[in-house]
Amino acid sequence: MNGETSERHVIVVGAGPTGLLLAGDLAAAGVPVTLVEKRGHRISNLSRAFVVHARTLEQLDARGLADALEAKGRTLDRINLFGRLSVRLDTLPSRFNHLLVIPQYEVEEVLERRAVEAGVRFRYETEVTAIEQGTDAGTATGVGAGGEEGGVTVVVRTADGGTDRLIAAYVVGTDGHRSAVRTAVGLPFPGKSVIRSVVLADVRLDEEPAQVLTANAVGDAFAFIAPFGDGYHRVIGWHRGHDVPDSEPLGLDEVREITRLALGRDYGMRDARWMSRFHSDERQAPAYRVGRVFLAGDAAHVHTPAGGQGMNTGLQDAANLGWKLAAVLGGHADPALLDTYEAERHPVGRAVLRSSGGIVRLAMAKSPWMLGLRTALTTLVNQVAPVRTRAVGRITGIGYRYAAPRGAHRLVGTRVPDVALITGRLHESLRGGRFVLVTPPGREPEGDRGDRLAVGHWTSDCRTTVLVRPDGYVAWAADDAVDDATVEAALREWLGEPLGESLEPGKPLGSEV
Template sequence: MDASVIVVGAGPAGLMLAGELRLGGVDVTVLEQLPARTGESRGLGFTARTMEVFDQRGILPAFGAIETSTQGHFGGRPVDFGVLEGAHYGVKAVPQSKTESVLEEWALRLGADLRRSHTVRALTDKGDHVVVETEGPDGPQRLTARYVVGCDGGRSTVRKAAGFDFPGTSATREMFLADIRGCEITPRPIGETVPLGMVMSAPLGDGIDRIIVCERGAPARRRTEAPPYQEVAAAWQRLTGQDISHAEPVWVSAFGDPARQVTAYRRGRVLLAGDSAHVHLPAGGQGMNVSIQDAVNLGWKLAAVVAGRALDGLLDTYHEERHPVGRRLLMNTQAQGMLFLSGDEMQPLRDVLSELIRYDEVARHLAGMVSGLDIRYDVDSGDHPLLGMRMPHQELITADGKTSSTELLHPARGVLLDLADDAELRDAATGWHGRVDVVTAALHEAPSHSPLQDARAVLVRPDGYVAWMSPGSRGELAEALGRWFGPAR
């Protein structure tokens, strides 16, 4: 094989997946058709769950000083994310270009092979390996890999070549996004409706403002290049009355409101992650975050199968867990689109939703949905509220000093927290040495409401989700270890 895994696409999902595979000890080649990063930043920041993911891998400090906010929105209706204890809407003012730069440096440092200016033309799943035909600087090449993962965006070549079904609805309208400088523009909140559509503007710093404009009735267009800025300025003037044609465009983009998702995230030895698997209206900046979390869910599983540490069936849990997340993503972005892209006929519903959001329970529900903090996987039939949920950050005391549940996940291995100094429990996990780190610890100044307060042991997967607890789980520890980390040695 030319590589154990070939990842197609060096966006956030592809780079995150490459790093996860390298942490799992698997060689990976990333093929990217662009010669360099574009520097464009559709996303500005990342959600609370993505921040946790970066922290669990030890790369959050690479973003420098970060600013978080509890103020978010759902369909343009303000939501206080502070109703989720210890949570926030996410990190502000971090351009997607910075996120991609951090992830690329991380993946390369771990040993990923990134090949730019390589365009994938075709691929064939041979049953025991995949052949990828690509056009690069040295001409056509045929590369082989045990698995291929498409992270190549909404128009994914991998998805089409491998024959994935991609049902849903096509875009019904076109919207513009532009970063401009040299123009005084009044800030307008997301979802501000005007008689002819929806507009938004916000300062980004350094004299740059971001604008979004959706003109009602503007048909969807399949563009092969960015729209000319004067087209964007003209639409802005029609909707707001302000002339911004004299501004300098930093970059311009057009997007739509499709809602499509593949029926399966895996076909044989070909898998999809991120926008290759699901496309939607970019409401609330969820797309990049869900894509990164797709990669984190898949990475450790694929690495374990390739390295022979786990059986092939582990890969099926990737679809089982992430397809419902993608389906829920399409549902909530479609709902948000109806709220802030429709006309006056939607105002009564907007007003009702604004009233409902004042109830903490409703705000918690919407905040959990948009942030990804409410994701719960089916890992155990037990009744503990933490089973299948993300592991909260917990300060710990070990024989070697202070640590935390977050720091223990830096190597991307499983973690078994022994919170009762139980030698029998530790002995039961010896067959998974090297795959699961057993850590005897005590909670450090645990608050009375800590979900771990009464726990004797907690098994955490490499992606940060709780797979087993004592007390709380109905199955035995060995059963959970075998399910998620392969047969015992």
């Protein structure tokens, strides 16, 4: 058996979008990362996700990746639901005031390339079989062989059938709804199947749909069509009257029939290159952390595909966790900062389960009272601006904020738009995984934190000083009367000491969010 030991090493399990983004973030911050993947080295074109929402595009923009994806995909400025509800996106307070329609594998290719360039070590055809945590599972120090003095050991089965032991400071399971990591640490995955016998087919169409995304639901059926961009389209459908096991053979005639029921035509679908049945679950792990092991993406939560929020929620998980692990392993933050990952992201996962579940239940409505409820909610969203703003904010991700401690400034925990600074856009300043201190012109912080902090000045007459976290949310803020000593205290709390100064033992940094 071979072993790997590192007090700063992180093992990410699962090379989907969530794992690729997280591993790339950590490696870019100088953290040694191994990405373990059960599959071989192949990005499949059998994508599950097709939609990238505004908040995710903002996160990708902060990594210099959004423009390349925008060039490959197609944008949509509104979301149509239930036939009568058309939600405009072009009024979003974001540079990305639209939906990007692009297959998941295109996103994975961009994220994989970044991870490779950052130095992530990939181990394909490697399956997790067990996880062993040391006695000091709550701290970032004392990693020993076998995890005996702290740290965590991942036992894996290699491509040749052998066994290996990989030792690291932390492990993150991003290995999907059947997560081996979640199972290994004993976390349940409570929930239920919401829809059974959903059909899926990748086909060619003789007739191109009028819209980039085509979707509709009637009482007994719904269907969704999205383009791959290579001549094929993904078709997803469901028929209430044909509830069969996932193992039941699927023919193209059945897909055509469901599509005609829901959309009125089948668009001349032919030449299926892949077809299958699946069921859609709503599940969430009760905790996202067990000692030194974290869960993110589908390993932590799964829900219906309604609203296209699955991949996006996982990428937001990764954006939240990555900078925190890097800060702790870099010695700039107390390990207590890592507890805020679950505190912030678990409520978001729960909210996504509710919103996506609500959409699909309304789409499946058949009883008179449910149809009446759908009509009432459609009218409410169409006619009441605050309700529409809240709904769009939840679906696109820009409407979420993280809870702030009592007495914190009103901005703490809120998302910061891509504001203009004298030196450029905020998202450009966030590149490199740094905090950004946005202040009125003339203020410069003391000390050298260039590896962790960028300073930007408002182009307007705004007098507020804001410390923006690497994931684009406000860590700390103060109004115009703030003095330099107060700013420096905030920087020390969140970023540690300037270069050349050591961290005081036991001093908590960023332990509250």
